Amino acid sequence: MDLDQANNKADDDIDESLIVDRIYNAVIEQRIPPGAKLSEASLCSLFGVGRMRARRSLLILSNSGVVQLENNRGAHIAQPTSEEALAVFEARRAIEPNVARLAAKRIISEDREGLIKHLEQESLANKVGDRQTAIRLSGQFHIKLAEISKNMVMAPMVKELVARTSLIIGIYGAPGTRNCHDDEHQLILDALINHDEDLAASLMDKHLSHIEQQVDLSRRGRKGFNLVEALMN
Amino acid sequence: MDLDQANNKADDDIDESLIVDRIYNAVIEQRIPPGAKLSEASLCSLFGVGRMRARRSLLILSNSGVVQLENNRGAHIAQPTSEEALAVFEARRAIEPNVARLAAKRIISEDREGLIKHLEQESLANKVGDRQTAIRLSGQFHIKLAEISKNMVMAPMVKELVARTSLIIGIYGAPGTRNCHDDEHQLILDALINHDEDLAASLMDKHLSHIEQQVDLSRRGRKGFNLVEALMN
DNA sequence: TTAACAAAACTTGTCAACAAAAATTTCCAC
DNA sequence: GTGGAAATTTTTGTTGACAAGTTTTGTTAA
DSSP states (O other), X not given: OOSTTSOOTTOSOHHHHHHHHHHHHHHHTTOSOTTOEEOHHHHHHHHTOOHHHHHHHXXXXXXXXXXXXXXXXXXEEOOOOHHHHHXXXXXXXXXXXXXXXXXXXXXXXXXXXXXXXXXXXXXXXXXXXXXXHHHHHHHHHHHHHHHHTTOTTHHHHHHHHHXXXXXXXXXXXXXXXXXXXXXXXXXXXXXXXTTOHHHHHHHHHHHHHHHHHTBOTTOOOOOOOOHHHHHOO | OOSTTSOOTTOSOHHHHHHHHHHHHHHHTTOSOTTOEEOHHHHHXXXXXXXXXXXXXXXXXXXXXXXXXXXXXXXXXXXXXXXXXXXXXXXXXXXXXXXXXXXXXXXXXXXXXXXXXXXXXXXXXXXXXXXXXXXXXHHHHHHHHHHHTTOTTHHXXXXXXXXXXXXXXXXXXXXXXXXXXXXXXXXXXXXXXTTOHHHHHHHHHHHHHHHHHTBOTTOOOOXXXXXXXXXXX
């Protein structure tokens, strides 16, 4: 009874984390806009679960700042303020260069192959003009890096920050611009392969500052969407 | 209906976050040991809330890694593995030096006075030998720094990491040693007052490595405790 | 037409009862 | 006694009903 506190990956219910993951991904891919209502009923029918599960999922999402819960008013996709947006970028620049450092230290051939494939997809999506895919892969690159860093404490933090960044870009980003330049991702990958920790860190820092430069915190914008279509990928 | 996404501080229920905070603090002060059972019934009677509130609180705590939920087996205070412990320290060394940097940049006189008072209490507790208080203040120093950094994204992260560190020290720490040297805290405060960002960051890094050196990840230990006494401060 | 108010429809919050699983105790054979 | 199985108690998971709140709709008067 003393040793079983290890291997706790996905110990909790499948259903729960599936709902959370779906919404997380939909946010990262910008298929759900900031401010969108997430009613309990819609989650229940969409995922075929009871209200309890829906509520639990929403609570989990609200803990990571992706969903905003209000008393008697239900759940909405968060709408980061400009102050919050600054804080998110600040946090990313504090954390992710160090994540890149660790990734450069710990990357193994398997990781490398995965990243190479990932970048191929990413550059393809950009070439073809598949904006949706490009956005998703672009965010996932950062998440993959966090996984390669093999730090199970920071990885969820990065995931959360990436999702919140998607919301920020959705609100304050210029509609046309790409979120991440895949060539910068390529440079980071090169540094990782060479185990050049300092370079990886500084490239990541520069990269993040470029992302930050693409948002205009005085802008506002909103658009319609379809919840069913957005979640049922 | 577009502007009301600002001022969301403590919008959620009072009850809920009170329970969470109480348990959080009890963990930081090491009044609840790792592995302790947190049954729904005990929380219900202790805080005079219904089961729903208790369950919600436990879910929130489990999202921050302080509580471990297991199917049909309820909630226990987390027992970080040695791998997890390494990851937590790694995360702290990635994040907190940058937090210290920001704090050095943004500290105002009000913050300074608060920290000075805090350090007086801390050094007093150490002099008098009030271990419990010393532990609490020591952890809270780091949390206060995060608040002074005025980054509302990183502050909760630091709080979570401090709590998890308390659990780690509870499991792997030598019983006699202090968690934090208050003289190191004093040095950091000096750097903050001088707005010396680089110094604050490097002192914080050194400080964290000292904390890390105080744990022996091959050690194990447990002790009895009283839940009522632990939570009813 | 519009503003204010009232009513209806809907959504969320809470509770109590029940089902299912785990932990504990009891009991019996050895 | 000891080990192990069965029964009991306790704890957790889930559901449904109802209460409380919010949003929408509809109506009336200025």
